Amino acid sequence: MRASRTGIIVSAAPGLLALGLFYSLAIHMHHGLGKWPTSIGERGFPPALLTHAIVATMYFWVSVLLSVFILPVAILVCLFVSRWRHLVPYFALYAFVFIVSIVLMQFAPEPFLYWWRD
Numbered sequence: 001m002r003a004s005r006t007g008i009i010v011s012a013a014p015g016l017l018a019l020g021l022f023y024s025l026a027i028h029m030h031h032g033l034g035k036w037p038t039s040i041g042e043r044g045f046p047p048a049l050l051t052h053a054i055v056a057t058m059y060f061w062v063s064v065l066l067s068v069f070i071l072p073v074a075i076l077v078c079l080f081v082s083r084w085r086h087l088v089p090y091f092a093l094y095a096f097v098f099i100v101s102i103v104l105m106q107f108a109p110e111p112f113l114y115w116w117r118d
């Protein structure tokens with residue numbers, strides 16, 4: 001089986017988007033607040049930063065939930081339906097890129113990670 005370029009891009013895009021939203025939020029937060037947040041929550045955030053934070057966190061958590069609960073089912077279905085078996089590598093690529101993105105998120109500055117995790 002030869003992987004399609006479109007399939008590879010579509011499979012990798014969600015994890016890369018999560019990583020992009022995460023680091024763009026970190027940059028936006030540091031520039032918008034002039035420093036890293038000193039407390040948990042969004043108190044004192046400008047409206048644009050608040051919107052960015054909501055979008056990034058919601059996207060990340062929806063992606064995590066889909067990856068944990070839906071992805072394994074999709075892979076199992078594709079393994080049992082022979083016509084869909086060729087899709088398994090794309091789901092595997094999606095999972096790999098998402099895991100790599102989460103690992104790369106751990107290199108953000110510690111004050112931002114503290115805010116993100118809580």
